[in-house]
Amino acid sequence: MSSRPKFLTDATLAKLAKWLRILGYDTSVYPKEAGRAMLRLAQAEDRIVLTRRGDMIERQFSGRLHLLKQADLAAQLQEIIEKYSLKPEKEKLFGICLKCNKILNPIEVEKARDLVSPYVYQHCKSFNQCPVCQNIYWEGTHQRNSLQFLQKNKIKIN
């Protein structure tokens, strides 16, 4: 059992959820209106609720909930990292499907041949696949841009 915290954001924080996934944290997005059912789900799945809805803290809830103060995405990410003493590790980066929040599986280079463009196939050495949406991930521009964003915003990767 991992002691890494898991999160559940409300639908307005989908971007933050994506970044937590990039950092390797299991983060679900609640697709409907934030409310009692969202809190129940968080409790059932042992997730920390992240929300900007002030009325959420007025509800009776014995689980963990954090009301975000920051509006800016990078600042929100910092806020969560500090609040929960997260130490994002290099090996865990880019290990989760940004769409499905599922852990990616490495796939053989040969198998990736028909699934990515010839250019990508030629230039990348390792590929990962989402077990749900079958999306293929590789070390490319998107990952480099993400790393730049983290660097620029002084988010430390261990």
Ligand SMILES: [Zn+2]
């Ligand atoms: Zn997926």
